[in-house]
Amino acid sequence: DIQMTQSPSTLSASVGDSVTITCRASQTISSRLAWYQQKPGKAPKILISKASSLESGVPSRFSGSGSGTEFTLTISSLQPDDFATYYCQQYKSYWTFGQGTKVEVK
Amino acid sequence: QVQLQQSGPGLVKPSQTVSLTCGISGDSVSSNTVAWHWIRQSPSRGLEWLGWTYYRSKWFHDFAVSLESRITINADTAKNQFSLQLSSVTPDDTAVYYCARGSEFGVLIDDWGQGTLVTVSS
Numbered sequence: 001d002i003q004m005t006q007s008p009s010t011l012s013a014s015v016g017d018s019v020t021i022t023c024r025a026s027q028t029i030s031s032r033l034a035w036y037q038q039k040p041g042k043a044p045k046i047l048i049s050k051a052s053s054l055e056s057g058v059p060s061r062f063s064g065s066g067s068g069t070e071f072t073l074t075i076s077s078l079q080p081d082d083f084a085t086y087y088c089q090q091y092k093s094y095w096t097f098g099q100g101t102k103v104e105v106k
Numbered sequence: 107q108v109q110l111q112q113s114g115p116g117l118v119k120p121s122q123t124v125s126l127t128c129g130i131s132g133d134s135v136s137s138n139t140v141a142w143h144w145i146r147q148s149p150s151r152g153l154e155w156l157g158w159t160y161y162r163s164k165w166f167h168d169f170a171v172s173l174e175s176r177i178t179i180n181a182d183t184a185k186n187q188f189s190l191q192l193s194s195v196t197p198d199d200t201a202v203y204y205c206a207r208g209s210e211f212g213v214l215i216d217d218w219g220q221g222t223l224v225t226v227s228s
Contacts, residue, residue, distance in 0.1 A: 034214065043204055043218035044153070055216070087153060091213045094170075095143075097153035 002026055002090050006098035012106040017078045021101045023071045023088035032092035035064055035073045038100075039084045047086075048073065078103070108132040110205050110219035117225050124192040124226075128205030128219050135181045135188055136161040141212025144179060144190045147221075148201035156203075159188055160212050195226045 003026040013019050023033065031051040036044035046055050048064040051071055061076040075082055083105055088098040114126035126144075133140060141160035147153045157169035159179045169177045178191040192199060205219040 032213070043206075043221050045218075046214075046216045049210075049214050049216070089153075089215070091215070095145075095155040095215065097155075099152050 002029060002093050002096050004088055004090055004096050004098040006086075006088055006101050008101060009099065010102045010104060012104050013078050014106045015078055015080060017106075019075050019078055019103060021073045021086055021088075021103075023066075023073070023098050025069045025071075025090055025092075028068045029090045029092035031067045032090055033064075033066070033071050034089045034091065035062075036087045036089065037082075037084045038087065044087060075103075108207055108217045110207065110217060112203075112205055112219040112222045114203075114222055114224075116223055117227065118195055119228050120196055120226055121194055124190070124195055124199065124203075124224050126190045126203055126205070126222055126224070127187055128189070129185070129187045130207075131186075133207065135186050136183050138162055139209070139211055141208040142179075142181065142188045143206045143208055143215055145204045145206055145215070145218075146201040147204070150198075151201070154201075156190070156192075158208065158212065160208075197226045200224065200226045 005024045007022050033051045035048040038044040047058050052064045063074050085100045085102045087100050109131045111129040141158050143158045144156040157179050159167045176193045181188045202221045202223050204221050206215045207217040209216050
């Protein structure tokens with residue numbers, strides 16, 4: 001199984017900050033990585049696929065990068081609606097998720 | 107826009123079977139270019155992929171190894187829906203269960219149902 005490790009687990013930030021979340025795969029997954037945003041009581045919402053492709057309707061302040069085993073999600077100017085939990089997920093071999101990064105108000 | 111509507115009981119007794127259904131609108135369960143997944147989420151396990159079904163001239167299924175002896179996923183083309191059955195449940199199976207669609211020939215999970223909290227308790 002491919003394991004996905006995110007860091008940090010919690011990130012405290014303010015509106016307007018730029019934040020970066022890191023995701024590491026236990027083996028190479030090429031660019032088969034997606035990022036999701038989840039708010040309490042809701043299903044995850046896809047933000048990025050293929051490591052860096054922004055999904056339709058997702059604000060351009062979200063960006064993804066990386067390939068192989070190291071990936072990042074950056075939110076360039078944090079907005080009030082962005083406080084949520086973020087997950088990476090690999091889809092190279094079946095599907096596994098990171099443990100999540102909660103972005104909270106500083 | 108695809109919409110997935112889940113239904114099923116929220117409370118199940120230990121050793122019984124969880125049965126959930128996911129109704130699809132805006133797509134076809136028998137489409138040759140997508141797949142249909144079940145995923146669950148709990149504080150102890152996080153987000154865990156359970157299994158999928160898809161149609162490519164015939165039906166295919168595959169499941170998480172840890173669950174393959176207890177899980178069934180079926181598609182109902184007449185009702186345009188798919189279902190999950192998980193047998194012999196224990197309190198460890200308590201979780202929010204999601205159905206989801208996989209696009210790009212099934213591998214990119216992009217649309218999710220609203221989730222169903224299933225509690226296993228006597």
